[in-house]
Amino acid sequence: MRIGVMSDTHLSAHVSKLPDALVLGLQGVDLIIHAGDWVSEHIVDLVEAIAPCESVAGNNDGSSIIERFGLRKILTLGDYRIGLIHGDGYRKTTEERAREAFQADRPDIVIFGHSHIPYMQTVEGILMFNPGSPTDKRRQPKYSYGIIELGETIQAEHFYYESKV
Numbered sequence: 001m002r003i004g005v006m007s008d009t010h011l012s013a014h015v016s017k018l019p020d021a022l023v024l025g026l027q028g029v030d031l032i033i034h035a036g037d038w039v040s041e042h043i044v045d046l047v048e049a050i051a052p053c054e055s056v057a058g059n060n061d062g063s064s065i066i067e068r069f070g071l072r073k074i075l076t077l078g079d080y081r082i083g084l085i086h087g088d089g090y091r092k093t094t095e096e097r098a099r100e101a102f103q104a105d106r107p108d109i110v111i112f113g114h115s116h117i118p119y120m121q122t123v124e125g126i127l128m129f130n131p132g133s134p135t136d137k138r139r140q141p142k143y144s145y146g147i148i149e150l151g152e153t154i155q156a157e158h159f160y161y162e163s164k165v
Contacts, residue, residue: 001077002028004051005146007035007086007113008133010060011043018046021161022134022145026050029147031077035113035131036086038065058086058113072101080108080150087112087130095119095128102126108154118144118158129156135164 004026017023026032029051036058038044044065047053054075057066075082083102087094098112109127117140118132132144142160149155 001030001150003077003148003150004029004032005035005111005129005131005148006032006047006134007111007131008037008058008116008136009034009043010037010039010133010136013040013042015040015043015046018043018050019134019143019161019164021143021163023050025145025147025159025161033075033082033084033111033148035084035111036061036069037113041065041068044068054084056084056086059088074102074105074107078150080154081105083107083110085110085112087114095121095123095130098130099123099126099128109148109156116140118146118160120146120156120158127154127156131158 032051032053034055036056037060055069072085085101087098089097094115116133116138119130131146134145137143144160
């Protein structure tokens, strides 16, 4: 299974399309996982035009997105369990908050966002993965998203691009 991973789109209701590099890079994925901070719910439709989507809400999402997706979930995809959370909160790093949110569950992967910083590290046997942001890079040099492939093993990679047009 090939999964596109994104977070922190922060796009307004006036945006009519996703970045070309993102759309091209997500072609052929079986599922897209979004780790919250959509900001505008109509962006979900743009993402779902590419592939089915699973998500959680982030700290910048309104009540309709929170009701639609929730704040935390565990997905079971084949033989793998994926924890999904935005990662906002107080104290500790975003990665530490995301890891601790699933400490008792011990999923194979924890996907999170919030920091807009691409991150990939295996901690105590759990792949911690933040795709960064495909549309709001903040202080990062490039926009980013991720691809995770679930097969006999887990393969994960970040992809980067310079223009959000």
